[in-house]
Amino acid sequence: MTHVIAQGTFDLLHPGHVHYLRDAAAMGDRLTVIVARRENVTHKQPPVLANRQRRDVVAALGAVDDAIVGHPEDIFAPIEELAPDVIALGHDQHHDEAAIADELARRGLDCEVRRASACEPAYEGELLSTGRIIDRILEERSRS
Known part of the structure; x- marks a missing residue:
């Protein structure tokens, strides 16, 4: 059985997240998702939703x-505990595959690092970014 790990912030789920997780699930037989703790998100604005709420919503997805x-x-502690066969990175996630592979090797973990495919918008104006969704909400609400 091939165990895959995907990880991310998953704030305000959108079709890009669903695509990423379906792609990750297709890389193996079992998909575990690690939802980033709010306090550990430093590369962008922190998530709006609480850790547990984001985890529960992700867990409800069929993939x-x-x-x-x-x-x-x-961030590597859950990976050491779960010992996956594959870590699936999102197409546009900021992570450096080589640096992750080096850290896995340093910790003695035999795990492949792969990138999920890109999610193309299904229609004009489809929003595939939490930041863009938040911007659109703020823009629409400011018109009211």
């Missing part, structure tokens, strides 16, 4: 077998 909240200090 996902299990979802957990990430470790408070060490």
